[in-house]
Amino acid sequence: MKFYNFLKKRQSVREFKPQEISNGKMKKLKDEFKNLESNLTNIEFILFENGEEIYNKLEGLGGYSGVMIKAPHYIGLKIEKNDDDTIINSSYYMEKLITELAKLNLGSCWINLGVVPKEIISKLIKEKGTMNFMIAFGIPRDEILSKVTNSEGLNDENLKYLNTYRYSNELKVEDGPSTSKSSRMAIEDIVFKEKLGQNINMDELDQRGLEKLFYYTRYAPSNKNTQPWRFIVKNDKISLAILNPDHKENLTDAGIVMYYFEKMAYDLGFNGKWKLKDSDYIEYDNNKYKIVAEFNI
Incomplete structure (x- = not known):
């Protein structure tokens, strides 16, 4: 299945059935942890099978403006370093895990732990490191996962859900340009x-062969739909x-x-x-940018 078609069936789930997932699915998930972690340094996935315990500890602290998402299970993303490369890598692989x-x-949903006191985080991970995010996951309460709603910054978008850690539900375009007014930047605004x-x-x-790639990429989720990424095409x-x-x-x-x-x-x-690439800051349009990665085509 083409990945953009797969994305059309994705959504961020906020309500889960209370029952635990099957032992078979839990085993597959643990195997995926090992598979992903074999490629990683300074990053570890932590499975919290007792969702009620985690919910009680984080209620009023983690989630969306202090609204904790209740789920039968959670996955924490523990990082040993809080440097730029580790943050980028951790979110990349967390999205990969969400796909699995x-x-x-x-269903799954990002949970922001940015305002959770450090002492609570330390008790959760019980070892050196920190945890900025976790995922709530389980069996979605709603049988139909194709429900479409508008959200902050995305009114009138012809889109479908993507998983994000955002305050809003980011959505995904279908197979071509929408006839409705889009809140997303045009290709010309993000590609140079x-x-x-x-x-x-x-x-x-x-x-x-790059126009379609950038067309879909511009719908990637971002914090409050800020779309902070720009692409520079130079030779290959x-x-x-x-x-x-x-x-x-x-x-x-x-x-x-x-x-x-x-x-x-x-x-x-x-x-x-x-x-990943380390580079100097670039001043553009009265803002500060930095090239963080390169892709060979």
């Missing part, structure tokens, strides 16, 4: 040639520049958009992988 949950017909601010010709993107390389990289939320968005971009690129015949 969806394959098991399990050789440097930020230098426009790229749409015919050039089309001839190189695409650079990812992030707005205000000192904001950790924007680095999280970088990892998420990298995951969606890479999966959709593969479907379109591009076999490249993102490589």
